[in-house]
Amino acid sequence: MMKKDILICGVGGQGTVLASRIIAAAAMTEGNTVHSAETIGMAQRGGPVTSHVRIGDEAYSPLIPLGKADLIIGFEPSEVVRNIAYLSPEGIAVVNTAAVKPVTASLSGSGYDGSEMTAYLKKRGGCIFADGVAECEKLGSVKFLNILLLGIAAGSGGLGIEKDTLTGEIEKRVPEKFREANLKAFMNGYEIGRG
């Protein structure tokens, strides 16, 4: 039986929920007990969101304790930093380096572009970086970001779930007309993750 704690973080509207559901479903298909928790409600409107996916029988609490996450899948660099205390010393973080600029930053003209966050994470170590938006634009839409990042996580080996189990769940959950593009996004990510 696998034991794994996965934290998915980003900004409301980026598609973190679908990523967490695919991981949960795939882990269950492989015979594991899974619990997860998501941010729903007001924070979804452009605020920081997290999904906690806990795989294994020993996880009672729906939320991962600090320092216990085996994997962080980060949709936005500052959101990874916001949640970095959850990552275990041996854990890895998949980081989309493309920043989502909050209205507060545009109004204050602070010039936030995520680079400071990425620099911090590089110094810390244990991270796999990719410009998810640029990678997705190659496929024609940023809407594939969640599946791309999922692919990177799978390729890195940090997910501990078979590739075919994941693609099977993606096929089940993605509308027919976007299926091929999503599988392509997953495979592109997978290659990035393998390094």
Added chain:
Amino acid sequence: MKEYVMGNGAIALGALKAGVNVACGYPGTPSSEIIETIAKYPHEGLHLEWSVNEKAALEVASAAAYSGARALVTMKQVGLNVASDPLMSLAYVGVEGGMVVVSADDPGPISSQTEQDSRRFAEFARIPVFDPSSPEEAFEMIQDAFDYSEKYKTPVIFRPTTRVDHGYASVEASDSYVPKQFEGFKKDAGRFVIFPRLSYKNHGMIEERNVRIGEDFSSYRFNTAEGEASEKAVLAGGISYMYAKEFLKDHPEVKLIRVATPYPFPESFMLRELKGVKELTCLEELSPYLEEQILKLAGKHALSVKVFGKLTQHVAAMGENSADSVKAVLERFLGLPEAEKKTRTEDIPPLPARPPVLCAGCPHRASFYAVKKAMEGQKTYYCGDIGCYTLGNAMPLDMVDTCLCMGAGVTMAQGFSHVDREGKAFAFIGDSTFFASGLTGVVNAVYNEADITICILDNSTTAMTGHQPHPGTGRNMMGHVTQKISIPAILEGIGLAKVITVDPLDLNKAVAAVKECAAMEGVKAIIFKSPCIAIEKSSKKCTIGESCINCKKCIRETGCPALTLTDGKVCIDASLCTGCGLCAQVCPVSAIGGAS
């Protein structure tokens, strides 16, 4: 078959398994998915509805329960305040069929106005309350709740919290639904018509009965104790029990007591489990309910036990508990050395603030902006309400001066108009909130000669809680197409001085409508009608042309999240832009194009 569902889904599936005949509620985070889940599973013969508000839902359910049917009512904790009038009386009258009132509490609060505790409400109404600690348990416990309700002929409260409602787990879903068979309403005025004499009689009966329920709960399957008998023990309820269990799995020498039925308190169970316990830490969220029960018990039975918790400042008075906060409390309680921090956090760069905002292209932004422009330089009162549009408070719009509770925008604007005839008072209210509790306020304002402008932000849905239908949308939860109830027709029927419907994305017309209404005396209404962008997907995009002088007025005035700065230059994030065109109408040099 096993299904991986949200805690609210588990509650819905449990209620279906219990053969619930009528389910109704009003949307509210974190409770909304219960009714929605019922709609997705087999429920042939069940009456399902989004009621206009929680009071209506509870009354519909009461009649079903009087008839012997099983009834489920769902709401968030503040919804219970709205439903409290019928609930308090219903507690005296009782029910024939099982009736469970789900009131979802929201420690944090994450998405609510208050940190109220529905366990207190149960005690106040003198009715039993169930407190699940996981989605799996919620699935089982809601079925128990129906059984106990029927056994004691009383409505019961079922109170999950956000982490249970929105946690996911696997539960056994049935692919068929077997409704409870019931006999129907039997007239009995002595039982179902509440009069002072009946209340007096039933009050005594209820107090006597609650002692028996407390005894019954003393052997309830989810009131448990684990670990060895110890001088130091932990008492927990709800999700805090799971946090404690996770920590204490490495400390089996400490007894963990869990109470899943806070009221009527299972006294015999607790007296049994407290034998030999000299120190007890209570872990719970919202209010020190269990802690106070122990103090009462200790006084009543002269127990010698030191009780730690919220009342002794060992546990935070407000906010959520977490695995980490519970760990810290218990490490201190057990005298364990505090575990070393594994991650250094001191060198973390300053993080950008990310308060929730109205979506890019949200028509509410345009409505607020139109009022702001029209009223520039005048003394105003902007009374907000509950919904996505509460986010109109954020900079740079800054268009919400007050927000109190559902429907209060209209009545508070009226109040301001009576204490200040000079200022112009505005109420902002969404379409769903208007039906829920705005309507009576409008009547009150007309009757009492207010001078206000009511802005109805009609996006044809209940957006904040996940796009539920309402009386104005023309469809209901039975899957039927229904008569669309027209907000302008209602307002004209009440006899408002002026009712204007306008598209908020047409800025000039919207500003003109606001000016016209603000200049008139009496109760006026503007219906800003434009669909929620999450429902009516747009493929339009705005683009910035070369004539842009980079004055940043678009960002400064609208605060739309699709407008960003890259290397100091204004850009439009095409993945967010819906082409609403508000920025194009704000731009002083007409540099933005691509909108309608």
